[in-house]
Amino acid sequence: MDFALILFVLSIVSGVLWCYDVFSARKQRPKGAPDPWWVEYGASFFPVILPIFMLRSFWIEPFRIPSGSMIPTLLVGDFILVNKYSYGVRLPVLNKKIIAVSDPQRGDVMVFRYPHDTRQDYIKRVIGLPGDTLEYSNKRLKINGEVMAVHPAGDFLIPQTFDVFQKLEEDLGNGRKHMTLNNRDAQSLVREQAVVPHAYSGNCNYTASGVTCTVPAGHYFVMGDNRDQSADSRVWGFVPDENIVGRAFFVWFHADQILPVPSGVSFSRVGRFN
Structure with missing residues (x-):
């Protein structure tokens, strides 16, 4: 199993969800409304996965x-x-x-x-x-x-x-x-x-x-x-x-x-x- 490929796919998927939430879905949600499940389990991982992917891919593994x-x-x-x-x-x-x-x-x-x-x-x-x-x-x-x-x-x-x-x-x-x-x-x-x-x-x-x-x-x-x-x-x-x-x-x-x-x-x- 290629761990680099897994990280790459997870970075892309979570990045797309994060961008959609920040630039579109978040603006349409009522103020104070809880985050939907796809934000909690998808987009929220993007700021964590991306630095790991970049560090592992280009510098230290x-x-x-x-x-x-x-x-x-x-x-x-x-x-x-x-x-x-x-x-x-x-x-x-x-x-x-x-x-x-x-x-x-x-x-x-x-x-x-x-x-x-x-x-x-x-x-x-x-x-x-x-x-x-x-x-x-x-x-x-x-x-x-x-x-x-x-x-x-x-x-x-x-x-x-x-x-x-x-x-x-x-x-x-x-x-x-x-x-x-x-x-x-x-x-x-x-x-x-x-x-x-x-x-x-x-x-x-x-x-x-x-x-x-x-x-x-x-x-x-x-x-x-x-x-x-x-x-x-x-x-x-x-x-x-x-x-x-x-x-x-x-x-x-x-x-x-x-x-x-x-x-x-x-x-x-x-x-x-x-």
């Missing part, structure tokens, strides 16, 4: 992290805020860019619509820009022929599974550093039979040690920080610019479970993240 592909940066149950203005102003529902602001940069944590099912929102880190050649081989990342530096940063305990992975600080060569996880027991290759065919499948070459891809124009190569437990551009291809939702930047709440009752609630993770 909240999301909840459902999977562990971005651990250790983001944990399952983190509630985050996404800046939709960062990469340009887009028409709500249609997601059509009408004003360009800036392009995604290497290292950004980006929310986008999954290319193979745009009803799903994904979150990954931008690794490759249009025209870049990416190689992920033997669990080491190379961009345009340059090996990205990594530095050991201890171990990390996965909260849900109690697995212990190696934590590494990765430098993307542009001053942007972030943490990744390495499962020492996982194989380094991406199994070609698990790859999802896509329009630019010919831009990627799979070997026993990893994958090499050239990013097409207007697309981005993304990866999860939990490198061995993330289905990302290595598996299903590139993210087209028209699928971009915005740049994630802030954790405002954490709860392991919301329904039937909140559990694992924590405010210790509140704050900006890289």
Whole structure:
């Protein structure tokens, strides 16, 4: 269910009722007469729904992290805020860019619509820009022929599974550093039979040690920080610019479970993240 579409329809319907009441029906009602039901349950919602719709469509939208592909940066149950203005102003529902602001940069944590099912929102880190050649081989990342530096940063305990992975600080060569996880027991290759065919499948070459891809124009190569437990551009291809939702930047709440009752609630993770 597209929540943006629901808000759009509610904004239009309540806006029409509000305008009709203010500019026509209200003038015809006897002084002191109670508001009819359609004003109380329709037009009265317009001043509330419209600001929410505008804020969510053009500036900030909240999301909840459902999977562990971005651990250790983001944990399952983190509630985050996404800046939709960062990469340009887009028409709500249609997601059509009408004003360009800036392009995604290497290292950004980006929310986008999954290319193979745009009803799903994904979150990954931008690794490759249009025209870049990416190689992920033997669990080491190379961009345009340059090996990205990594530095050991201890171990990390996965909260849900109690697995212990190696934590590494990765430098993307542009001053942007972030943490990744390495499962020492996982194989380094991406199994070609698990790859999802896509329009630019010919831009990627799979070997026993990893994958090499050239990013097409207007697309981005993304990866999860939990490198061995993330289905990302290595598996299903590139993210087209028209699928971009915005740049994630802030954790405002954490709860392991919301329904039937909140559990694992924590405010210790509140704050900006890289």
